[in-house]
Amino acid sequence: MNKFELKDTAVSWVYEAATFIKDKMKQSIEVDTKSNKDDLVTDVDEGVEALFLEKLKETYPEHRLMGEEGSFESIKDLDGIVWILDPIDGTINFVHMESFFAISIGIFKDGKPLIGIVYDVMKDDLFVSVKGEGATLNGDQLLPHADRKLDEAIVSFNTGWLLKDRRLEEVVKHVRGTRSYGVAALEMAYVAAGKLDAYISYHLAPWDVAGGAALLDEVGGKMTNVKGEKLTFLEKDSLFAANPSIYDAIVDVSGITKD
Numbered sequence: 001m002n003k004f005e006l007k008d009t010a011v012s013w014v015y016e017a018a019t020f021i022k023d024k025m026k027q028s029i030e031v032d033t034k035s036n037k038d039d040l041v042t043d044v045d046e047g048v049e050a051l052f053l054e055k056l057k058e059t060y061p062e063h064r065l066m067g068e069e070g071s072f073e074s075i076k077d078l079d080g081i082v083w084i085l086d087p088i089d090g091t092i093n094f095v096h097m098e099s100f101f102a103i104s105i106g107i108f109k110d111g112k113p114l115i116g117i118v119y120d121v122m123k124d125d126l127f128v129s130v131k132g133e134g135a136t137l138n139g140d141q142l143l144p145h146a147d148r149k150l151d152e153a154i155v156s157f158n159t160g161w162l163l164k165d166r167r168l169e170e171v172v173k174h175v176r177g178t179r180s181y182g183v184a185a186l187e188m189a190y191v192a193a194g195k196l197d198a199y200i201s202y203h204l205a206p207w208d209v210a211g212g213a214a215l216l217d218e219v220g221g222k223m224t225n226v227k228g229e230k231l232t233f234l235e236k237d238s239l240f241a242a243n244p245s246i247y248d249a250i251v252d253v254s255g256i257t258k259d
């Protein structure tokens with residue numbers, strides 16, 4: 001199968017899903033909770049996942065879908081082609097702010113990223129990568145990561161993680177600024193694009209990171225869990241994704257990844 005055709009098909013479905021989301025936003029959205037009161041899901045999240053399930057069944061019946069809203073349950077390995085989908089990343093932003101949320105897809109082949117797509121629906125920002133071909137933002141090629149200085153870096157993490165790992169205080173002290181956007185896929189895409197220099201989280205699922213990981217791979221970004229280990233894309237894990245020079249500088253000043 002041709003990777004460019006696959007990418008074009010996936011992008012066209014993402015645009016279709018975005019139209020569905022925007023139409024639903026003009027009507028009414030049903031909000032529910034999952035594991036706790038802050039773990040939101042809406043009928044729109046489920047609708048987007050259903051759209052991809054249906055499209056895949058019709059067009060690529062041999063591909064499998066690992067989506068957040070239920071279709072992950074049957075996926076125990078990443079053999080062959082697996083679409084790792086977050087139908088809406090940043091559901092809290094979607095519900096409260098009606099902006100700053102993304103559709104994220106990592107299409108993996110035998111466990112490795114082949115195609116990455118992260119689409120900021122309201123801003124109409126489309127990040128796309130194809131293995132070996134680099135990554136783009138709205139069609140413009142993203143540059144490979146060049147060295148940066150820590151005191152000129154912007155690092156993103158949810159502020160609550162400071163309560164869990166005090167080593168983050170050292171990061172706060174040494175960087176130019178910190179941000180919390182609440183949309184992991186987009187934060188990883190921003191790291192890929194050099195708009196942010198690092199993104200750190202202590203709990204993410206494969207669908208939060210798969211699209212962004214594909215983008216980062218294509219620009220030479222560095223990505224591990226906070227212990228410095230490789231991600232499996234099958235289990236929930238922490239994440240430390242960064243421009244490589246900033247990754248190393250953060251390790252030096254904070255000790256994150258050590259012990």
Ligand code: IPD
Nearest residue numbers: 088089090091092182183184203
């Ligand atoms: C969440 C967002 C958020 C991250 C959470 C994720 P969801 O995904 O990516 O930024 O901090 O851990 O669960 O539930 O909105 O798709």
Ligand code: CA
Nearest residue numbers: 039040068091
């Ligand atoms: Ca969720």
Ligand code: CA
Nearest residue numbers: 086089090208
């Ligand atoms: Ca998510």
Ligand code: CA
Nearest residue numbers: 068086088089
């Ligand atoms: Ca989600």
